[in-house]
Amino acid sequence: MQVVWFKRDLRVQDHAALHCAARRGTVLPLYVVEPELWRQPDHSARHWEFVAETLAGLRQDLAQLGQPLIIRVGDMTDVLNRLLQLGCLDALWAHEETGNNWTFQRDKKVIAWCRSANVPFHQLQNHGVVRGLASRNGWADNWDRIMSRELTPPPALCPLNIAPGPIPDASDLGLLPDPCPERQVGGRLAGVERLSSFLSHRGETYQRAMSAPLAGAHACSRVSPYLTWGALSMREVYQACERRRAEIRSKGSSWGRSMRSFSGRLHWHCHFIQKLEDEPEIEFTEFHPLYAGLRPEQPDQTRLDAWANGETGYPFLDACMRSLRATGWLNFRMRAMVMSTASYHLWLDWRRPGQQLARFFTDYEPGIHWSQVQMQSGTTGINVARIYNPVKQGIDQDPTGVFTRRWVPELVKIPDQFLHEPWKADNAAEVLGKLYPEPIFDHVVAAREARDKIWGVRKEAGFQSRARAIQNKHGSRKSGIKNRGQRKPKGPSNQLELPF
DNA sequence: AGTGCAGTTGACTTT
DNA sequence: TAAAGTCAACTGCAC
Numbered sequence: 001m002q003v004v005w006f007k008r009d010l011r012v013q014d015h016a017a018l019h020c021a022a023r024r025g026t027v028l029p030l031y032v033v034e035p036e037l038w039r040q041p042d043h044s045a046r047h048w049e050f051v052a053e054t055l056a057g058l059r060q061d062l063a064q065l066g067q068p069l070i071i072r073v074g075d076m077t078d079v080l081n082r083l084l085q086l087g088c089l090d091a092l093w094a095h096e097e098t099g100n101n102w103t104f105q106r107d108k109k110v111i112a113w114c115r116s117a118n119v120p121f122h123q124l125q126n127h128g129v130v131r132g133l134a135s136r137n138g139w140a141d142n143w144d145r146i147m148s149r150e151l152t153p154p155p156a157l158c159p160l161n162i163a164p165g166p167i168p169d170a171s172d173l174g175l176l177p178d179p180c181p182e183r184q185v186g187g188r189l190a191g192v193e194r195l196s197s198f199l200s201h202r203g204e205t206y207q208r209a210m211s212a213p214l215a216g217a218h219a220c221s222r223v224s225p226y227l228t229w230g231a232l233s234m235r236e237v238y239q240a241c242e243r244r245r246a247e248i249r250s251k252g253s254s255w256g257r258s259m260r261s262f263s264g265r266l267h268w269h270c271h272f273i274q275k276l277e278d279e280p281e282i283e284f285t286e287f288h289p290l291y292a293g294l295r296p297e298q299p300d301q302t303r304l305d306a307w308a309n310g311e312t313g314y315p316f317l318d319a320c321m322r323s324l325r326a327t328g329w330l331n332f333r334m335r336a337m338v339m340s341t342a343s344y345h346l347w348l349d350w351r352r353p354g355q356q357l358a359r360f361f362t363d364y365e366p367g368i369h370w371s372q373v374q375m376q377s378g379t380t381g382i383n384v385a386r387i388y389n390p391v392k393q394g395i396d397q398d399p400t401g402v403f404t405r406r407w408v409p410e411l412v413k414i415p416d417q418f419l420h421e422p423w424k425a426d427n428a429a430e431v432l433g434k435l436y437p438e439p440i441f442d443h444v445v446a447a448r449e450a451r452d453k454i455w456g457v458r459k460e461a462g463f464q465s466r467a468r469a470i471q472n473k474h475g476s477r478k479s480g481i482k483n484r485g486q487r488k489p490k491g492p493s494n495q496l497e498l499p500f
Numbered sequence: 501a502g503t504g505c506a507g508t509t510g511a512c513t514t515t
Numbered sequence: 516t517a518a519a520g521t522c523a524a525c526t527g528c529a530c
Contacts, residue, residue, distance in 0.1 A: 081518065211516085261524095332516065333516060335516090336516055336517090340517085372516090375516085376516085383516095384515080384517085385515080385517080386516065386517040386518060386519085387515095387518070388516090388517060389519095392517090392518080393517095396506055448515095451515060451518090452515085454515090455514095458515095
């Protein structure tokens with residue numbers, strides 16, 4: 001029997017492993033709930049609940065093809081042992097997974113197990129990430145080629161007489177309660193709906209609205225969790241986007257800008273995951289070694305908790321964190337800001353805040369996440385430190401205060417004018433330290449100190465040569481430090497310059 | 501109508 | 516996907 005192991009590719013459409021396995025013989029579609037994975041510090045109940053909903057839909061889709069999804073709970077190698085003893089395992093099929101260290105080690109165990117049991121294990125390429133990549137040269141063109149290939153159709157399956165097995169609850173897995181009342185709903189149907197409503201109407205203002213937390217929640221595609229857990233394939237999202245781009249060329253310019261911008265972000269998705277594929281250590285280790293040990297190894301628990309609970313005394317920052325906890329989502333800019341404040345203003349080592357955010361994001365994608373966490377902590381060596389000002393961001397991104405007031409209602413008595421800096425309000429003493437905390441850091445002083453420390457490292461001996469090596473290994477060939485300083489010289493001025 | 505000046509804007513540089 | 520600083524050009528206004 002051809003066992004198709006579903007991991008973070010929970011769909012039947014454009015699923016190469018399923019398609020190829022079905023051409024070889026009878027397919028046993030399998031999902032293994034691995035309790036140890038779900039106990040990892042970057043995983044949370046909201047992830048599992050999203051996956052459980054997606055599994056229910058996948059089970060139905062597979063049933064339509066002829067054989068519903070089989071679900072088992074336990075270690076993967078134990079499940080494989082049982083299948084082998086039952087004579088149900090002629091070959092194992094899966095997609096290559098670029099996950100956290102736990103799934104990386106588990107995959108190595110599975111590979112070793114298959115080798116010793118003499119079971120062929122076929123791992124097929126997942127989205128645009130290349131395993132065993134020798135060089136980043138030509139990577140972007142290769143991505144375009146992969147994404148332009150035809151979608152793999154779902155195959156017909158032979159029915160088997162095997163108990164399907166229940167889908168466990170988060171509590172069955174011993175996961176801590178993780179209330180997320182406005183979490184996106186899992187399942188392919190919801191993903192397809194998000195994609196089509198984005199392309200047909202929600203996306204028109206994408207380019208303009210994506211950075212504001214309130215407008216962005218509507219104008220952003222929101223397909224990210226469906227891509228993370230594989231209910232949608234990157235290829236089908238990319239192709240739908242390109243079809244739409246061709247269609248809207250005649251329409252107004254905001255559609256054109258928005259779709260170009262969205263397409264660009266789809267390219268970046270795999271670009272970042274490729275970094276973790278090429279260097280799995282970045283989950284734990286600084287891209288640039290000179291940034292190791294810069295911050296205290298053990299983060300100050302009080303500050304970490306205040307940050308994670310949305311109680312720093314900076315209203316917009318706290319609103320973003322509280323919104324994230326309740327919805328499982330934040331727009332890109334606000335993700336960068338919350339990470340930036342943890343790493344710079346609060347000077348916390350990036351690993352623990354990174355794990356906390358991973359648990360909060362329904363769309364936690366390890367490759368994107370750890371690349372971004374390090375980028376917003378200034379430890380890559382190839383990006384200049386971008387330190388966000390939580391007051392300025394509030395004024396720029398939530399000028400009316402509607403978003404901030406929704407999530408920080410204790411500031412109801414603070415006038416609009418002072419919402420983002422409540423300590424300046426006449427009635428500050430009535431609120432601060434009573435209903436809402438005083439700021440736990442001075443953002444101007446903290447940003448300056450962090451900037452000086454980060455820039456100090458750049459001046460150390462050997463910094464630049466190592467940074468160039470990182471850029472060469474991981475950097476985009478279209479931008480980055482390699483091309484800086486090589487910009488085209490300015491063209492001739494339009495004005496005549498006469499020595500008159 | 502031209503001049504001086506404070507304040508604003510935008511491009512560019514530095515951290 | 517930053518923010519702050521610098522500098523020159525520009526604007527509005529008083530005289």
